[in-house]
Every structure is written in C-alpha cells, then in structure tokens.
Amino acid sequence: xxxxxxxxxxxxxxxxxxxxxxxxxxxxxxxxxxxxxxxxxxxxxxxxxxxxxxxxxxxxxxxxxxxxxxxxxxxxxxxxxxxxxxxxxxxxxxxxxxxxxxxxxxxxxxxxxxx
Amino acid sequence: xxxxxxxxxxxxxxxxxxxxxxxxxxxxxxxxxxxxxxxxxxxxxxxxxxxxxxxxxxxxxxxxxxxxxxxxxxxxxxxxxxxxxxxxxxxxxxxxxxxxxxxxxxxxxx
Numbered sequence: 001x002x003x004x005x006x007x008x009x010x011x012x013x014x015x016x017x018x019x020x021x022x023x024x025x026x027x028x029x030x031x032x033x034x035x036x037x038x039x040x041x042x043x044x045x046x047x048x049x050x051x052x053x054x055x056x057x058x059x060x061x062x063x064x065x066x067x068x069x070x071x072x073x074x075x076x077x078x079x080x081x082x083x084x085x086x087x088x089x090x091x092x093x094x095x096x097x098x099x100x101x102x103x104x105x106x107x108x109x110x111x112x113x114x115x
Numbered sequence: 116x117x118x119x120x121x122x123x124x125x126x127x128x129x130x131x132x133x134x135x136x137x138x139x140x141x142x143x144x145x146x147x148x149x150x151x152x153x154x155x156x157x158x159x160x161x162x163x164x165x166x167x168x169x170x171x172x173x174x175x176x177x178x179x180x181x182x183x184x185x186x187x188x189x190x191x192x193x194x195x196x197x198x199x200x201x202x203x204x205x206x207x208x209x210x211x212x213x214x215x216x217x218x219x220x221x222x223x224x225x
Contacts (some may be wrong), residue, residue, distance in 0.1 A: 004157075029134060032213070033211075033213070035215075040217060041217065042119075042203070042215040042216055042217040042218055043158075043203065043205070043215035044214075044215065045212060045213050045214075045215075048211050048212070050211060056211065058212060058213075059212070059214070090157065090158070104149070104159075104160055106151075106157035106158050106159070108156045108157050109156045109157060
C-alpha cells in the first residue's frame with residue numbers, strides 16, 4: 001500500500017531535548033516536504049527536498065533541520081525544541097513536483113507538545 | 116509577502132445544498148493552485164489547477180481558476196455528511212514552495 005509514514009504520532013517533550021520525527025515513503029517519490037499546522041495559521045512549509053541530498057527552506061525553517069540521505073526518508077530534527085514549536089506536523093511526498101499533475105500524499109501527522 | 120486567503124472560514128449547510136468555497140491569492144511567482152480535503156488528520160489531494168478557465172471535475176466536486184483575478188473556487192453540489200471537512204487551498208509560489216490558506220471548515224447536517 002502506497003503510504004507516507006510518520007513516527008511518532010504523538011510526542012510530549014521538554015524544552016531543549018533534541019528530537020527527531022521520522023518520515024518514510026514507499027513510493028519512490030523524489031519530492032518530500034514538512035509542514036506544521038497551527039490554528040488560524042493553516043499549513044506552513046518548513047523544509048522541502050527535491051531529491052537525495054537536495055533540501056531547501058520553506059516559510060518557517062527556524063529551529064528545524066532536515067536531511068535526505070536516502071530517497072525514502074526525510075527526518076525532521078528539532079535540535080533544541082521550544083514551546084512555540086508545539087504543533088501538528090505533516091510530512092508529504094510526491095513523485096515529482098505536484099505541479100506536474102502528480103498527487104501529493106500526506107502522512108497522518110505528528111502532534112508534538114513541548115513543555 | 117505571499118498570501119493565500121480562503122473564505123468563508125466556516126459554514127454549515129444541510130445535505131443536498133450546493134456550496135462554493137473561495138481561495139484568493141497574491142504570490143510572486145504563481146505556478147499552480149491545489150485543493151485538499153482534510154478530515155481527521157492528513158490532507159487528501161483533490162485538484163491541481165494551472166490554467167485559467169478550465170474546470171476540473173471529480174464527481175460532485177469541481178474547481179476552476181481565474182489567473183487574472185487571482186482566485187479559485189471549489190464547488191460541491193448535492194452535499195453529503197461525508198463532505199464535512201476542512202478544505203485547504205495551496206499555491207505553489209516559485210519552485211517547490213507552497214503557501215496554504217487557513218482552510219474553510221464545512222459541516223454538512225443530515
């Protein structure tokens with residue numbers, strides 16, 4: 001089954017304790033992206049990757065890092081989480097840029113709370 | 116600053132009604148506009164629009180883009196309770212950058 005898998009689904013952590021949210025897709029997609037969703041602000045793009053070893057900043061990259069060492073995985077790293085990073089995070093992937101009529105698949109989301 | 120604005124923020128209708136959701140945008144380098152439906156968690160893709168005036172249809176849903184007036188509409192006819200969701204509009208601005216609106220929350224009453 002084609003899917004984008006995020007782990008964990010829920011996470012409560014303390015300020016400053018490094019964490020990684022994993023994202024994996026089994027569709028051999030080139031393009032992957034991370035978003036955060038906050039009430040009243042909608043989905044905002046954090047980072048995206050066009051292919052292995054190619055990443056770039058989205059709208060709200062501060063406080064986050066990513067890596068794309070393999071095509072299937074695109075982890076989101078919070079080196080020193082802060083309470084303002086409490087949010088619902090989504091990973092998405094598509095075969096190429098979604099503008100080429102390729103559907104974008106979203107993971108089920110990771111609800112992160114930083115206390 | 117790139118901006119995508121959806122309206123209304125929320126609406127409640129009865130089954131069988133037709134609804135029109137709006138998405139207007141101001142972006143520096145428009146490439147495409149996408150609509151998603153978000154029920155419990157993950158958004159699911161509905162449409163991608165790149166050309167003005169060409170309607171895309173899928174069952175009771177349809178969408179059209181106006182690149183001159185910088186907006187898109189999503190129509191849902193004969194609504195059903197299963198259409199209840201948040202509908203998200205996103206615009207690709209430049210290469211690979213996506214700006215989302217805050218969404219329209221639709222509730223369809225039986």
